[in-house]
Amino acid sequence: MQHIISVLVENKPRVLARVASLFARRGYNIESLAVGPTQDPQISRITLVVHGNEDILEQITKQLYKLIEVIKVGDFTNTSYVDRELALIKVNAPAAVRSEVAQIAEIFRARIVDVEEKSLTVEVTGTPDKIDALEQLLRKYGIIEMTRTGRIALARGSKSL
Amino acid sequence: MKGAQILIELLKREGVEVIFGYPGGAVIDIYDVIYETPEIHHILVRHEQGAAHAADGYARSTGKVGVCMATSGPGATNLVTGLATAYMDSIPIVAITGQVGTPLIGKDSFQEADITGITMPITKHNFLVTRVEDLAFIVREAFYIASSGRPGPVVIDIPKDVQQKTTEFVYPEKIKIPGYKPTYRGHVKQITLAAAAIMEAERPLLYVGGGVITSGASAQLLELAEKTDIPVVHTMMGKGTFPESHPLSLGMLGMHGTYWANKAVMNCDLLIAVGARFDDRVTGKVDTFAPKAKIIHIDIDPAEIGKNVKSDIPIVGDARLVLGELVKRVERKTHPQWREEIETFKRAYSPPYKESPKLLPHHVITLIYEKTHGENTILVTDVGQHQMWAAQMYRCEKPRTWVSSGGLGTMGYGLPASIGVQIGNPDKRVILISGDGSIFMKIQEMVTAVNYGLPLKIFVMNNSYLGMVRQWQGCLYKKRYSCTRLHNPDLAVVARAFGAEGLTVKTQAELEQAIDKALAIQDRPVLVDCHVAEEENVLPFVPPGKSLEEMILE
Numbered sequence: 239m240q241h242i243i244s245v246l247v248e249n250k251p252r253v254l255a256r257v258a259s260l261f262a263r264r265g266y267n268i269e270s271l272a273v274g275p276t277q278d279p280q281i282s283r284i285t286l287v288v289h290g291n292e293d294i295l296e297q298i299t300k301q302l303y304k305l306i307e308v309i310k311v312g313d314f315t316n317t318s319y320v321d322r323e324l325a326l327i328k329v330n331a332p333a334a335v336r337s338e339v340a341q342i343a344e345i346f347r348a349r350i351v352d353v354e355e356k357s358l359t360v361e362v363t364g365t366p367d368k369i370d371a372l373e374q375l376l377r378k379y380g381i382i383e384m385t386r387t388g389r390i391a392l393a394r395g396s397k398s399l
Numbered sequence: 400m401k402g403a404q405i406l407i408e409l410l411k412r413e414g415v416e417v418i419f420g421y422p423g424g425a426v427i428d429i430y431d432v433i434y435e436t437p438e439i440h441h442i443l444v445r446h447e448q449g450a451a452h453a454a455d456g457y458a459r460s461t462g463k464v465g466v467c468m469a470t471s472g473p474g475a476t477n478l479v480t481g482l483a484t485a486y487m488d489s490i491p492i493v494a495i496t497g498q499v500g501t502p503l504i505g506k507d508s509f510q511e512a513d514i515t516g517i518t519m520p521i522t523k524h525n526f527l528v529t530r531v532e533d534l535a536f537i538v539r540e541a542f543y544i545a546s547s548g549r550p551g552p553v554v555i556d557i558p559k560d561v562q563q564k565t566t567e568f569v570y571p572e573k574i575k576i577p578g579y580k581p582t583y584r585g586h587v588k589q590i591t592l593a594a595a596a597i598m599e600a601e602r603p604l605l606y607v608g609g610g611v612i613t614s615g616a617s618a619q620l621l622e623l624a625e626k627t628d629i630p631v632v633h634t635m636m637g638k639g640t641f642p643e644s645h646p647l648s649l650g651m652l653g654m655h656g657t658y659w660a661n662k663a664v665m666n667c668d669l670l671i672a673v674g675a676r677f678d679d680r681v682t683g684k685v686d687t688f689a690p691k692a693k694i695i696h697i698d699i700d701p702a703e704i705g706k707n708v709k710s711d712i713p714i715v716g717d718a719r720l721v722l723g724e725l726v727k728r729v730e731r732k733t734h735p736q737w738r739e740e741i742e743t744f745k746r747a748y749s750p751p752y753k754e755s756p757k758l759l760p761h762h763v764i765t766l767i768y769e770k771t772h773g774e775n776t777i778l779v780t781d782v783g784q785h786q787m788w789a790a791q792m793y794r795c796e797k798p799r800t801w802v803s804s805g806g807l808g809t810m811g812y813g814l815p816a817s818i819g820v821q822i823g824n825p826d827k828r829v830i831l832i833s834g835d836g837s838i839f840m841k842i843q844e845m846v847t848a849v850n851y852g853l854p855l856k857i858f859v860m861n862n863s864y865l866g867m868v869r870q871w872q873g874c875l876y877k878k879r880y881s882c883t884r885l886h887n888p889d890l891a892v893v894a895r896a897f898g899a900e901g902l903t904v905k906t907q908a909e910l911e912q913a914i915d916k917a918l919a920i921q922d923r924p925v926l927v928d929c930h931v932a933e934e935e936n937v938l939p940f941v942p943p944g945k946s947l948e949e950m951i952l953e
Binding site: 247248251252255256259260263293296297300301303304305306307308309310 | 527544
């Protein structure tokens with residue numbers, strides 16, 4: 239089962255390496271990883287998407303807590319949360335199909351962030367499913383390159399981790 | 400104050416009396432301060448791995464934090480095996496390494512190695528100090544992290560320019576580590592549940608490990624066992640937690656445990672694990688371990704709960720505090736029927752040591768035991784057959800009298816660890832039982848032992864084989880003894896060349912005199928090369944991956 243885990247860590251060098259090394263050493267798979275600052279400059283948030291049953295998730299959580307610089311670990315499974323991912327997709331768009339591509343982008347509320355004679359770059363945010371769907375539709379025009387961030391998430395409501 | 404001076408000042412304030420180390424280019428500034436610091440005794444080893452093991456032996460035998468030091472690059476990488484050994488057995492060590500100057504880091508500079516990167520998975524935590532202003536905090540945090548909660552090794556990597564730079568020295572009265580708060584007190588509800596389970600059980604068994612030694616919980620363990628009449632099995636790391644001469648002690652369990660200890664595990668209806676981690680050498684095939692038992696698991700490390708075996712009543716906390724609470728909540732109880740059942744296990748099997756004209760390992764270890772057991776002796780081992788024989792035959796009564804590499808199984812640990820033990824316990828008799836494989840892995844530390852006049856008693860069970868591997872080849876690989884035959888030089892001559900005493904024993908008749916002579920020498924190490932029968936096996940033997948029921952008995 240897929241889990242989104244949020245990890246608050248001290249904003250210090252090598253913390254990401256420690257987390258990644260822990261996953262490698264214990265044989266846990268990371269599906270996606272995103273890291274960035276929080277409202278407190280001394281704390282960063284790492285969002286991990288991992289697969290595993292309850293026992294594995296329990297071990298992952300406990301092992302993460304053993305890292306000295308890990309302050310808090312939260313699993314969003316079975317809670318109400320908002321999650322988002324961002325993608326940049328550069329797609330072939332010669333004059334003949336340009337408006338078609340732009341229209342698809344609009345349906346997905348994607349923004350065109352770069353235009354060139356033969357290509358368009360669209361920016362889309364959303365759940366992984368939505369991004370997958372857009373990618374699928376754009377494929378037939380020829381995707382030149384694309385990049386996706388890891389997923390980030392926050393709990394709904396006024397509660398925090 | 401210079402960084403190097405701040406470091407030494409902090410070490411003094413942490414109560415450090417001894418550093419085991421080896422100088423080099425990137426730590427000269429620190430050694431320059433050591434030169435004028437008589438309060439700290441520096442022990443010069445001959446290889447940095449020896450420094451780490453010596454600090455480890457010092458820590459295990461005294462309960463204090465062991466400190467070792469090495470230069471950058473190869474000096475630091477030589478510590479790695481020692482750090483991994485300490486990590487696996489949860490031993491508090493602070494390792495100080497020099498690093499190339501901060502402007503040179505990442506440039507593949509001379510003697511540069513990323514030691515914080517290298518030691519990440521084998522230390523509890525590590526630090527690279529990039530500003531001299533942070534040094535005092537880091538040293539304090541390092542000692543706190545190493546010695547609290549579940550202890551472990553911590554590395555402080557200090558670049559040369561940080562050692563040289565000056566800053567105002569302020570002793571950090573308080574340290575703040577937001578993500579590190581070990582749980583010491585067990586949850587009362589869980590302890591109450593455990594007490595109820597103990598009162599209900601008909602065939603309860605205590606399974607105790609090294610955590611009991613770390614937390615100093617032996618008195619509480621003894622009280623609980625006696626009050627509720629519960630027999631005790633211990634892991635190799637748990638030797639000395641519970642007096643082995645006590646009628647409730649069933650000895651060691653696991654791969655080379657006693658027959659009755661393993662039978663008790665397989666037949667108990669309640670297993671109370673204290674400071675033990677259900678290691679594969681203990682459990683054998685894990686899903687057949689203690690099949691009839693409800694499990695109470697007491698450990699200070701929450702990640703140990705449920706890692707290898709699911710427990711019915713987990714209790715996260717310090718063994719001493721938890722057992723102390725548990726004792727208060729149980730009533731006096733006896734289990735005559737269960738005790739009798741265990742007696743039948745004991746009667747059913749005795750170790751198959753046949754009378755033999757040859758010198759056998761058990762002759763040597765048993766006689767050493769008879770002549771030395773008691774409060775004044777600390778037994779150290781290396782790794783292999785001799786270690787298991789020693790664990791089986793040298794009974795320990797008190798914590799911190801047994802020093803042996805458990806989790807990592809580091810051959811070569813014994814001699815440098817003995818040095819650390821003797822330095823930390825100058826008035827105690829330190830005996831090392833080693834093998835002809837292990838002793839040569841760190842033989843150069845004989846120089847250190849001789850230089851400091853340490854009266855170590857080293858007994859080598861010399862069977863001209865890498866005995867434990869040979870045993871596996873014999874039992875599991877159709878006696879194909881691939882590369883396990885060892886052709887050794889004369890060990891007594893080797894010992895004498897180092898300036899130690901060297902003795903050779905080839906027959907049972909020569910044994911007693913040699914042991915007496917070794918025990919009498921007080922000014923230098925003695926090595927007794929015991930030529931034991933070549934193809935003796937350690938028994939019982941639970942083959943790897945098999946259930947504890949499937950012991951090979953002869």
